[in-house]
Amino acid sequence: MIKSFTQSKLQQFALLFIVFLALCWLVQKPEGYKYFVSAGGGNEESSNWLWRLPALLAWLPAWLADSINFVMFDWITIDVYNELLEDDEEISVVKEFTRSVSWAVLFFIQTIRELLVGGIKTIVTFTSWGFINENPWARLPGLPWTVVTGAAVLLGYNLGGRFLAILVGCALTYIALFGQWEPAMKTVSLVLVAASVSVVFGLFLGIAAYRSKAFEAFITPILGVAQTMPQFSYLIPMFVLFGLGDHAGALATIVFATPPMVRLTLLGLKSVSPEVVEAGLMSGCTRRQLMFRVMLPTARKNILIGVNQVIMGCLAMVVIASLIGATGIGDDLLKALNGLKLGKAFELGVCIVLIAITLDKLSLAWANKPIDYFADLSFSERHRNKFILLAILIGGVLLAFIGRYIFGDGINYFFIIETNKGISADKILDAGIDWFVTVLFEPLEVFKAWVFVDVLEPVRAAFRGMPVIATFVLVMGIGYIVGGIRSALVVGGYLLFIALSAWWDRALTTAYFVAIALVIAGSLGALIGILSAQNERATKVTLIVCDTLQTFPSFIYLIPAIMLFQVSNIAVLIAITPYAMIPAMRYTIEGLRNVSPALLDAGAMSGVNRMQRLLSIELPLAFPHIVLGINQTVMFALMMVIIGAMIGSTADLGELILGSLSDTKGIGNGIILGLCVAFIGLAIDHILNTWAKARKDALGLA
């Protein structure tokens, strides 16, 4: 009896759930307890520890803020000559260091930026203001947009053929003609610098992790936290350490974009066949020769996919980084959204998406491009691209000069169309949105009221009404059933950190958003995935849709949501759903499509019909993989909930993180809140991954 009980997971889960409900019923909310009323938006103190744990870690944010401030401003001071004050000034070593880093990053961004849109700071850096004043010719203009576009089209053609060339050409022409060239190029310059630094960092950290097991063990949890921490929480430390500006934005972007590069470098190096390594060794390679001439080139594909992910990560940060002073198209978008200029915001959003798609397709084409080697190319063939590039440069510049005569004092459409001076449909879009909202106002209001009162509010009340003891029992219990005592302790540890912070109530609210989003996005995504997987063509179409949606920076999803639902929590959920659906769809399709054909043949010979095949062969075998997709859905939803705080009064952790941005002492709060979010993610990730792995092993799929 007992044996059969311990063997049936279903019964274990049922019992756990009964205990959970009993605890919820036994430990009621104390009389007069109000959710997050104390200063800083934390929990109210409760004497009943079964209801809420005391905030034993409440001192942590302030201590963290003080420590960072001390290290930053008072720790080991040195005298540095200040040109402006014309005197020595006392400055801490760390501050001097971060200042140098800022200067270096800014210099590179500036250089690329001036090449693309003009400017003289780079020239001044190497000469002086006097030189510029004496030599007016040194005030070089930026490259005409035709030249940059032509070069990009050439690159696209060489990497991916005609289709890619047309795509790139159309995207850049749209950006130029709609008058977003300058902000777009500012963004591109920041992305290029941040991406290069991330790639180099990621590569070396990946190599170090490959060479040293200890370093791998050290860096793996850090990567996990960095990838689940909301992007907002990087911003505050960057602001404190590096100040406001493009460099701070770039550095925050680097922190966000590096982890996938490390992971993929490590994965790539690990998957180099041992015989290839041995062949390198037997050829007499030194350690360095082995790494750079054998292993890295062999792992090329994984590493280039890492580069692609870095670029995508950088673009996802474009809008968010503008909160700490990164200029460019993200900044404009944020301003347009804040001013509720939705038509403008939409156009800017399209520009960001076009940049994202362009860079994504270019880098993927690079990753998948086989290297070709032809020894007997003629001189003209070998240098063909250089000639074309030169022709584009000369042609573009000539065109820009001709444009000066054609367009006179107006906008020179052949040079650089000034910001917001190009074609724009924002008036029409605004009118359209207005009309749409007016027509739909009544029904939408009714819908919103219904969703809020009858769906959201009860669920939120249920989440907040959970006593802490019940939550722990439920989560640790699931951990125990899935992965034994070790998993129970791991997830319990994550939970304990949050419970002892002052923000348990808010964490529950975040969890409630994620849960609602998970139910909607997970079930919709899995359903679409299952339906698409029935048909070769539908599979292809859905996967392309997934690929495209995934290149959209997360912030973009907010725009249509607030167009329809204004600033509200429903808009947040509407924004999360399509974003979080992507992995559920993709993994469901992959799982179903990867069922071994031999099994399907065996099923067919057993005489199953289509439904039986799906229910008794495909779904059970694909289920572990689908769960991995659901896990990703949770991560996507979590990330989006936090960003959603920008367009709704979510009253969760994200709202506080956003609030701490405008508070100079918010660094401690920001980091600890970010950790709370990360730990929610990591706990769920641990449970789902452990389960999926065990299940895949049991099915012999691993």
Added chain:
Amino acid sequence: MAKKATAKSKHPVIKCDGVYKIFGENTDKLIQASNGVIDVQSFQDAGCIFGVNDASFEVSKGEMLVVMGLSGSGKSTLLRCISRLTDTTSGSIHIDGEDLLAMNDKELIELRRNKMGMVFQSFALLPHKTVLENIAFPLQVKGMSTDDAIKRASAMVELTSLTGRENYYPRQLSGGQQQRVGIARSLAVEPDIWFLDEPFSALDPLIRKEMQDEFLRLQSILKKTILFVTHDFDEALRLADRIAIMKDGIIEQMDTPANIVLNPATEYVAKFTNEVPREKVLKCSDVMDKAETDKKNISGLTVPHDAVIETVAEAVLNEAKAVPVVDDKGKTIGALHRKSIIHVLFGKDSH
């Protein structure tokens, strides 16, 4: 037999003495505790697995030793101990009289750059380099100038009949062609010692046969000292000067192909030899009557001492008298009786 005698008189190129390779978490601790004396049972009780168990042998210059065993027998591990791709747990290995295990990284790299070449089962070509670049790779790593390296690699291309495919990438080649590149690469530095780790196992049977012929042709020109690992007993018989048969890390028997077929030392070895068509393995000198050199009793026909029985059987059986066996210089060293041939062809009991 004659070969073995000459082998001993020469300076061994590879000399292994009590080589052990033991896998398992506690191995280091147990070795320290046991003061280097290895008691197999106690190690196995502690959960250790023996990859190589007390291997001692010598390989002399120009000799081809084939290590034969099924998967998990430790043959590849033994090869990797001798090429020092894996660390040896205990014992000593000498290459040309130098202590391999005492070498530092720099000396090891020098040794590999100048004296060793290795061919791998899965070819292990660098996917980002062309045929020519792959072959030139060990030379470039050594620091040879590109021109010289390409010149030398081109010679290797010719040697391995890859002419015309210099600028192909590995993925554009068939398995057999890829392994030719692997062979050319391993020979580029003109090594004295040639390691081959199941080089033909990943190939289709017909291609395998073709590559074996090619390999024998190369060896007849190059005369390298070879350590060849295979799981294919027929391949071992075809190629080897001597065969070492391994099981569970132990060398069960090490001898010439003929002696292994005629006198399998253990039941395990006998399992392989029972199915072998002996007329294809045994040579005239293996079954001749050495005492019978009297001119009167023998026929006018002669057979070379290293001819395989299969090729001379019909001719000998058609002769009334015994047929003299001659060495390379034409001197009679024995005679083949018809009954010996019949025994090889049809006799099932061992000698």
